[in-house]
Each structure stands twice: as structure tokens, then as C-alpha cells.
């Protein structure tokens with residue numbers, strides 16, 4: 001299949017003369033090389049930079065492995081905000097390409113899991129936004145079955161961004177529900193951003209209550 005490549009870099013707007021030399025079809029090589037990739041080891045439970053075995057993040061207690069791709073910094077942060085709040089699907093496709101590549105690169109590590117679960121948004125938010133960005137971002141990867149019906153956001157909550165840390169945990173408590181079919185299944189939970197971890201912690205708690213097996217987590221970006 002011939003892939004149509006944009007002729008200009010999405011970030012610096014310069015013409016990409018030889019786009020195939022860049023690992024991203026949307027960026028020139030120099031912009032690609034400036035992305036805030038997480039290139040130091042992170043805690044396998046909470047995704048922060050601290051020595052493994054010393055995790056003091058109680059929300060992360062059910063997490064078996066934490067994978068994170070980028071720091072939540074520009075331009076990744078701007079592209080995520082653009083996708084979520086302005087329906088920026090070009091930025092979305094650019095980000096989704098990174099996720100596809102991540103799955104291809106890490107196929108051996110995750111292939112024996114049963115499913116990848118996008119963190120859901122409430123039906124009201126879904127109507128407002130028109131799509132769930134986490135589902136959108138996972139749609140093209142072909143390594144794990146995408147299950148969008150296991151997790152549900154059952155209670156409408158204020159946006160976590162902008163709330164103080166202690167308020168975030170109150171705001172999000174008991175707001176998710178997991179379907180009983182996840183019992184004994186090993187899953188990879190996916191979110192676009194992890195900030196304080198309260199949302200992921202809540203998702204993992206409800207998966208555990210439903211009897212899930214191993215819970216692994218992948219976030220497109222992690223704020224440190």
C-alpha cells in the first residue's frame with residue numbers, strides 16, 4: 001500500500017525533502033529528534049524517576065509494569081491538548097503513529113496480554129467531544145485486541161487538570177466500572193496523559209475488584 005506523506009513538517013512547517021529518512025511521516029528528522037522522549041529508566045509501578053523497589057505511590061499498588069513514551073512537555077503536550085480540546089486530528093494521527101510504532105517495537109513484551117483497554121470518558125463528555133482520544137489513539141495498532149466495553153466511566157467528574165492533588169483523588173473515586181468479563185484477564189490500560197496518577201489508580205482499583213489478572217499501563221505522556 002502506498003502511504004501518502006505530507007510534504008511539510010507538522011512542527012516547523014519546513015518542506016520535508018526526503019520524508020522517508022524521518023521515523024515519523026509527519027515530522028522532519030530534526031524536529032523528530034527534539035521530541036521529549038523518556039530516555040531514562042522509570043519506576044515500573046508509577047512511571048516516575050526513582051529507584052525501583054522504593055515506590056511510595058499508593059495509587060500504583062496494582063500496576064505490574066508502567067510504560068510511558070514521552071514527558072508531558074511541548075510539543076507533545078500541545079498536540080495532545082489540540083487533539084482533545086480542538087479535535088485536531090492531524091496532531092492525533094501524528095501521535096497515533098508513535099503509538100503504532102511503540103506496539104510494533106514492544107510486541108514481544110505485550111503480545112501475550114489479553115487486551116488493551118483505553119481509559120474511557122463519560123458518555124456526556126463523549127457527546128461533547130465527539131470521540132474518546134484514547135480509543136482514537138489505539139485504533140491502528142494491531143498487536144493487542146482493543147476492548148472498549150470493559151471499562152466505563154459511570155460518574156461524571158470535573159476535569160482532573162486544574163484540581164489540587166487531594167481534590168483529584170476525591171473527584172475521581174468510584175467513577176469507573178469494569179465489566180465482569182475482565183476476570184482473570186491480563187490487560188494493558190492506556191491513557192494519553194498521566195499527571196498525579198489518580199485516574200489510573202482508580203481504573204486499576206476497579207479492574208482488580210472485577211478480578212483482573214496482571215494490569216500493565218501505557219501512557220503516551222507522563223508528567224514528572
Ligand SMILES: [Zn+2]
Nearest residue numbers: 009012028031
Ligand atoms: Zn521540522
Ligand SMILES: [Zn+2]
Nearest residue numbers: 043045046055
Ligand atoms: Zn514508583
